[in-house]
Amino acid sequence: MFPPRWRFSWDRCTEVDLFTDRHTLSQAISAAAAEEPDADGSVLYGQLKGTVVGLKYYTGVVNKGEMVGLVREPQNPYDSNAVKVTNIYGSQVGHIKRQLAAAMAYVMDKTLAKVEGVVYSGTNNAFSMPVILSFWGKEENKNAVTEAMVRRGFKLDTGGIKLAGANQTSSNSPGAWTMASKKGLTTRLTANELKNAFDNLFEGLMESKDGEKEAAESVSTPLLLHQKQALSWMCARENKCALPPFWEKRGELYYNSLTCFSAKEIPERVRGGILADDMGLGKTLTTIALILTNFQKGKPLPVEKCEEQSSPRKASTKSQMVSKPEGSSSAGDGAGGSDTAAGSLCADSAKMEVICVDTPDVVEKADKSEKSAGKGKMKATKRKPKAPVLLEDLDFAAALCGSSSDTAFKKKKTTVKAGPSQSVESSIIESADDLSARTTLIICPLSVLSNWLDQFEQHVQADVKLNVYLYYGSERNRSKKFLSSQDVVITTYNVLSADFGNKSPLHGISWLRVVLDEGHVVRNPNAQMSKAVLDLKAQRRWILSGTPIQNSVKDLWMLVAFLRLKPFDAREWWNRVIQRPATQGEREGLQNLQTLVKCITLRRTKSSEVNGRPLVCLPEKTVCVEQVELSQPEREEYELARNEGRNTISRYMAEGTVLRNYADVLAVLMRLRQHCCHPDLLAKTSSDLGVAATPAELREHLIEKLRLVLASGSDEECSVCLDSIHLPVITHCAHVFCRPCIAKVISTEEETARCPLCRTEIKTNELVEFPQEEIEEENSANSVKWRTSSKVQALMGNLLRLRCEDSSIKCLIVSQFTRFLNVLETPLREHGFSFVRLDGTLSQKKRAQVIQEFQSSGADSPTIMLLSLKAGGVGLNLTAASHVFLMDPAWNPATEEQCIDRCHRLGQKRNVFVTKFIVKDSVEENMVKIQRKKQDLVEKAFGSTNTNRKTSRIDDIKALMEL
C-alpha cells in the first residue's frame, strides 16, 4: 500500500548515500521510516473554530492562548469518532463536539491532516469552550481535506480567524501567526538567512556562563581556564533549581511562555545539558572533573585514598577495568551481593554497619578472583580492611549530608556529628532526589572507549581509588547491585541497545548521572539505540558532542528528549513549537530554538576567546595537495575501466534509472577510485554485474557487491545499528547490514519484513554472507607477489624524505580502503619503518594497545600509523603524529577534517602538515571539485526541493564520469 511514499524514500536514501556521509544516510532513513509525516514540509490548510465540550468531567486545565493536543479516541464507547482534547502534560480537558469530531476523525485517521488546537477564550467556562483548530499536512492532501470537511459542513478558513477577545494572544500560535503575517508583521527568513541562523545556533553561547570552578583535589590534571568555566557551568546546571527555558513563575503558578501552559508544581528541572565544545578542548577531562567534583549536594565524590603507593595505580586500574570481564563472574557476584548501594547508608546508620562488616568479605572474594586472573596487585588487594573502608563510608555519608568533607580522610568526630542532623535532612531531601544514586554511566562509541579509560587514569590522582567499571564484553557483570556500587560505569551504545529490552541492568538502575559521549550519534529516534538511551533513569543527563547539529534542527529533538526538556520531549510539541516554525523560516520559531539551545548548551570553538585570549593555541596546520600522475600501464587500465563504467552509467542516464541502479553506479565509481590507489584493491572476480539469470549467479553477484562494500573498509555502516558492520550480510536488494541487526528486523516485522533501506521484501534465508574461505584466500593471494603503484611511490618518497629530515616525526597514513593499508604494509616493512595499524576490525583491547604504543615517545615506538578513515573518525587522540597523509579523497570533506583533527588538537606540540594525494585526471580530481561545489550547493540548496537536489546528484555523477 505504500508504494508512492516508499519509492520516494528510497530515492532519497540512495541519493544521499553517495554524496554525503553515512550519518546523513541514517538520518534520511529515519525520516523516511518515521511513522508520522515530517513536520517540516507541512502546509497550513486552514483553520476552523470548534468547541471543546465536557469540561466538567475532566481535571485538565488550560490558559488563554494555550496550545492543546487533539487525540483520536477510537475506543470511546459512546462514539468511535471521539477526539480528546488534552493540555501539554497530557491531562484531558474535554472532547471535541460530536459532529466536528466525526469530520476530524476522518481526516486524522486517514492521516490526511494533523490538527492542532489553541484555546483563546472561555478557559474558565464550566461546560464548554471554543478552540481554534489548525489543519496541517502535505500540499497534495490539501484539497482532499478541505473537501472532506466541507462535505461534513465545516469550512476551513484560510484567511486567519478573527478572534474575539484574543488581542494579546501568544504570537507563536498558528492562528496568531496567520493574522500577523497578513498584517505583515512577520517576515519569513530567506533560505540564506535561515541557513546562517542554523549555523550560528551553537555559536556565541558563552554569555553569562563565565564563572570558574576548581576541580576536586582528586583530579590530578590542572584544568585550563575554559575547562574551569565549563566545570562551573556544569556544576551549576546540576545543582541550581533554575527553571527550564520558557518557564517563569507567575504568582503561585509556573508558566510556560511558549505553550501558555501553567502548572502548580515546579516543572521538572533539567539537570544537565549539552557540552558542545570543539574537539580537543577537553570535554572528557571536564566531565571527569565533574564526576569527581560535583557529587550530591555540591560536594566532591568521596573517594578512598591509598596510603601506600607500592603498586603503580596505572597497572591496578588497568587490570581492574580491562580485566574485569574475564575474572568478573566470581568477583562481581561477590561484590554485587554484599556491596550495598553505598548511598543508602546516609539515611540509615544501622546499615552503615552492614557494609563495614561485609566489606572484608568483598575484599576477600575480589582478591581471590583477581589473583586467579593472574594480574598481579589489584585494586581489591590494596583495599585496606575494615578501618579505611569504614572511613570511606563515613566520609561518604558525611558528604551526602552536607557536612564539610574535602578530603577523603575524615575524622570520625565529624561524621558522628553528621549523624543526627542527617536524619532530619534526609527526610526533606529524599522527596527531591534519590540520594542513593552514586554512579555515573558513560555511553560512548566503541572507538573512544579506550580514550575514556586512558583519561581516567591520566587525570585522576594516583592515590585515589576510583571504581570505574567497563561494562563491555560477553563476561560483563550484569549485577545491578554491583554496577550501582561503582563510581563510573562505561559502556558503548551498542552494548546499551543490545541489553535494552533484554532485562537490561543498565535500565534498572537509577543513575546519578548519564553521559552520552559523541551524543550526536544518537539521532534516529526510531532506532533501538535511541529508545535504549531515552529509557535510562538518571538524575542528571549530559550530552557531549563536538557537532551537535550536523544537518538540521531535526537532530536536536533527540537531544532535547534525552534531557527531558518539558514539554518538548514529546514529539508533537517539539514539532509544533520549535521544529516546524523554525524550518519554515519564522523568526519567532528560530528565536525560540536559539533560546532553547542557549539555555542548555555550552559551546566554545578552537577560535573562541576568553578575556580576549584564544582558548587554546594550536600549532599551525598546513594542508597541501600532491598530484599523482599514473604510470602508462596504470593509465591504460584506468581508462579501460572508466570507459566501461561510462557506458553503464550512460545507459542508466538515458533510461533515467540512475538512482534506481545506484548500487551499480556506486560500484563503478568505487572501482575507479580503487584504480587510483592500487590495482590490487580491485575485486578479483567477474567485474561485470549484468543481469543474474540463475540463483547461483544472483548469489555470485551479491557476493561481488558485498565484496566491493567490504573492500572499501570505509564509509559503510549498518543502517539498523548505525555502527560499523559486524557479520556483514547482503540482501537480495543489495543492501548491507549486520546479520544480527537485519535478523532482528525480520523477526520483529510482522507478516512481511521489508528492507529498511528500500522496502523490498526480504527473507532470512535470502541473506547472503561473504564466504569465509574467500577472505582467507584473498589475503594470501595479496601477499604472494607485491607490486607498487604511483600513489604508493608518492607516499614512500615523502616518508623517506621525512625520516631523513627528522626521524622522530610520526605520521598518520589514512585511507578509506583497508586493503590499501594492507598493500602499504609491504613497502613500509621493506624500508624498515616501524608502524602500527588501526582499523575497524580491531578489538577494543587491541585498539587501546595500538594507540598507546603509537602515542608513546619511546625511541623504538612506531613512527607510522596506518589508519582507516572510518576508524579515525571521532574521539581518538593521536597527537604523537604531526604529519597526515590522506591517501584518497573522501566524499565528505568533514570526514577528512575529523581525521586530521585527531592529531591537530589539544596536546599537539608540533606544526601539523597534511598531504592529500590526488591522482591527476581522474575521478579523484572530480571528487575534489564536487566537494568544493557541494559546499556552495549546500548553501544555495538549503530549503530547496527534493527534486532539484536529486537533479544535482545526477549532475554530480555526470561530472564524476565526465559525461
Added chain:
DNA sequence: ACCGCCGGGTGCC
C-alpha cells in the same frame, strides 16, 4: 447551561 433539548403537564381570555 444566562443555553438547547427532552418529555410531561396542560389547555380561551
Added chain:
DNA sequence: ACCGCCGGGTGCC
C-alpha cells in the same frame, strides 16, 4: 390536544 405553550430536568464523547 394527532397541536402549542409552559416550566422542570437535564447536560461530552
